[in-house]
Amino acid sequence: MIPFVIGIYEFQLNRMDREFCELLEEYMMHLEPPLVGYGPSIMQVIPIEKTIPSDQKALPYQQVSGILEGGKSFMVNECIGKKEKGIMEKPCQKSTEVCLIVSSIEGFWNNEHPLGGRVLIKKEAFEVLEEAEKAGVVHLSNNVQSGHWFICNCCGCSCPVLQSVQMGIPNVINSSYYARIDPDLCESCGICLEERCQVNAIQEEEQVYSVIKERCIGCGLCISTCPTEAIQMIRKAEEEIKQPPVDEMAWFEERAQQRGVDISAYK
Template sequence: MATEVYHRLREQMDQYSTGFPASESGVELKILEKLYTEEDAEIYLDLSMLLEAPDAFAARTGRSPEAMVEKLEDMAKRGLLFRHTKNGTRRYSAIPFVIGSYEFQLGRMDKELAELTNAYMEEAFLSGMGNNVPPLRTIPVGKSVDITNKVAAYEDAKAIIHAKDKIAVANCICRTQRGLLEKGCDKPKEVCLLFGSHADYYVENKIARYIDQEEACAILDKCEAAGLVNQPANMVNPGGMCNCCGDCCGVLRALNMLPNPGELVHNRYWAVVDPEECTACETCLDRCQMNAIEIGDAAVVDHARCIGCGLCVTTCPVDAIRLEEKPKVLQVPPPASGQELMAITAERRGTSLVPLKMQEK
């Protein structure tokens, strides 16, 4: 049976991002026990999501500065904290489960952890994401949008790439995890892009490699050809960009459980079919990750399910599908920053970004 500190750790992690809800089986506590020692858990409970240097954290919590330099770095190396390095100075913060410690287990994911996280996703985590602000934002494949439409930079994957000075690429944690369970797919794996301090974190932890803008754009082209959905972090200036499949991606799997995923993602576009041009060839069925298309005499798109990725558009052999702007009332611009995203999500979930221990003082 898990000790009390792991229950407190779960409760704290449930405050952040998409949460970390309790399950009936308690499998989430087994995940925490595998990842965190009791000392790790106590330290996490004293941290916040604001970056803090080891000496400042030690002074605030009455711990040894020398010990905290070593301990916080050790936890960051194990994917339990975020590390930000600037001018040789390292600062650390608590992280959510998603996007956070789950993704950061890329270099440590083994079959046992894959089984535990898969069980937890299916029992409790995925079903709870429908009430949240999605941590990722679907944007359309560039070639799927008519060039006469003015596209904001945050809706253009290659524009995001060209705005980044520091880029790294890592394997997809979702396909890595599902592959260990022989439940994965054969889609490309080294396709997750990280930017700025997130790129540094992944490379410092030896789970990614730096690349240039040209290679990053080539990866986007490969992902489009493979039918992967482009999903940067849900903010104007994202720290990362995923390329996802409905078989493995936790976000897409959660959306697929809903009757109206297209309404939740708040994207700008949805697919529209010209029934006069459509030959009902079914090519688009294989490309759609949301089961949003049915074929009769012609393809029909369920707009409640369409997330506007554009994958069906780029392979239609007769150009019968296009992306069309949704009504303005259905369009919701992304938050300006990760901090704003966290604040909006916490408000919607009725949680707080202030650590529970700090609220008690």
């Protein structure tokens, strides 16, 4: 197994039931160590664009606009993780129709597609992401430099990838940024910790708030709602930044190599 179990999970969106969810939750405990224990990172975070300072300009694949502008066909679907939690009676309180899929082929996503979903025009795709940012969910995409085909909008309550970060597992999500709180500007309102951060990367001690750099995935959610503009996005030092594989095939090859799997027969 190189990535997740393709076909067994993602494509069951429209026929999941309680038994499937129970089996999956049991299986996840065994699946997560091999899934998250190898490089390259499974996903990369796409920070809220306006939170990146202009002098730290992100590359196109690190920006929502860079990914969506190249798309010609768009669809939004229910998030499978949130749907699973709903079936298990632990529903996410935020919008569940947040799984955005993009194709560079005109008309690729259409109403007859077996995945279901709602076909969008580009403007509506941008609106889905804007709403997601307001709601306080994290944009994640495949950890590659080109060929992005989805932007997940993830909550800490439902997303196994974010939950791995909450557990302190390193390198699950690739990111070039982290947030920093200026203690002189912070007025200890608690919004960043209580309402925004999905990975428990903000701590509070005697009313002093700070970011745990090792856990922060640089999503920008805390920055966009801080009432005193006390939080800033910082670009990591060049030696800390891990360039994503050039495309999905390179990602598979790198992961296969780390797992000792020969994929030459599949190329």
